[in-house]
Amino acid sequence: MHGIDLNLLVAFDALNAERNVTRAGKRVGRTQPAMSAALSRLRVLLRDDLFINGPGGLQPTPRALELAEPISLALGDIQRTLAFTRDFDPSAAAMTFTLGLSGHAESVVLPRLVSIVSRRAPGVNLKVVGYADREDAVRLLDAGDVDMTVGAPPPQTGRILSARLFQEPLVCILRKDHPAAAGPLDAETFLSLAHVVASPHNEGIDVADAALASKGWTRRVAVTVPNMAAAPQLVAGSDMIATVMRSVAAGSAQADRLAFLDFPLPLNPVPFLLSWHRRNDAHPAQRWLRRCLRGAYPHVWIAPQQVCADLREQYY
Structure with missing residues (x-):
């Protein structure tokens, strides 16, 4: 491959298609002298005349005929590869x-x-x-x-680049027949209840803690689970309360056994990026x-x- 560059193979392909130096140059946007120079380099590198002048134009040698199809196919593959990285056709x-x-x-x-x-x-x-x-x-x-x-x-x-894709509102959930389920949920009632906290690292901190900390409020964390999806079932069968994304509770098998209440403080939705x-x-x-x-x-x-x-x- 020493000394071979892609432009020489493009020139070879054009010469084989046109059998004329001038027309081959026009085909690939190069001058006649540039195409002649390319042919001279190819002859030296491949140790073959490749194209000989004849009555009907340039005539390929047996070596050129051997190379013609593989080079044409290779150039086609390269062109398709470059086109794929420029324009994506999902279909x-x-x-x-x-x-x-x-x-x-x-x-x-x-x-x-x-x-x-x-x-x-x-x-x-x-x-x-x-x-x-x-x-x-x-x-x-x-x-x-x-x-x-x-x-x-x-x-x-x-x-790392990011963009907000969707966001999930947060709600408090209680079992439907819980005395506090009729709401509204005030701070005193909220803090008096035992809480289920969804904390991926089991540190007892969840999405509501920043809002609670801003007021200096503390609560009793009775159960800590690694995943929010476990909270609805725990709440539905107990007197505990949990703060979860609304879609998690609404999509759970326990949804019809739950009461959905507003958090007692303004609470931003959870962003997903x-x-x-x-x-x-x-x-x-x-x-x-x-x-x-x-x-x-x-x-x-x-x-x-x-x-x-x-x-x-x-x-x-």
Whole structure:
């Protein structure tokens, strides 16, 4: 391969197709002297005349005929590869995306995304990798083990881009026949109850603690579970209370046994962010999948803050 560059192979392919130096030059946008120089280099490198002047134009040697088809096929493969990385056609694509999804995001995001992808890109497959916390999300993205993640906001780094995909409102749940279930739920009643707390690292802290801390309030944590999905069943069969995302309680098997009450303080919804590595920001296939996710949540989408304004307009 020493001394061979792609332009020489393009010139060879054009000469073989046109059998004329001038016409071959026009075919690839090069002058007649440039094409003649390319042919001279090819003859030296391949140790063959390749094309001989004849009454009907240039005539290929046996060596040129041997090379013609493989070179043409190779150039076609290169052209298709470069076109794929420039323009992504989902209807013709055959590839797999790997998504990092937190537990709740998996149950919420995957059904919508599968519905969209199966209609628009029947040859595209999705692989899901679970992760536990924000640091895990960054680690997976840095390592290239996933194409993008959906979950709680990852730690801010210049290399990870994020956009809010959807958000979940929080509610307090009690069993329906609990004396406090008629509501409204005041601070005194809330603090007097035993609490089920969903804490991934079992430290007894959940999504409500920042609001409680702002008032200096403390509560009794009776049960700590690693996943919010366990709370509805525990509450439905006890006198305990839990603060969970509304969709978790509403989608549980215990939903009809629960009362839904407002938290006694203003409480921001839980944001779920779509995050991806900066190195994948401009990749056409990944841009397409991010647009699919955006389309699944059109009323919540907030564009990435770390993307320049001009790129934001181009990509989103």
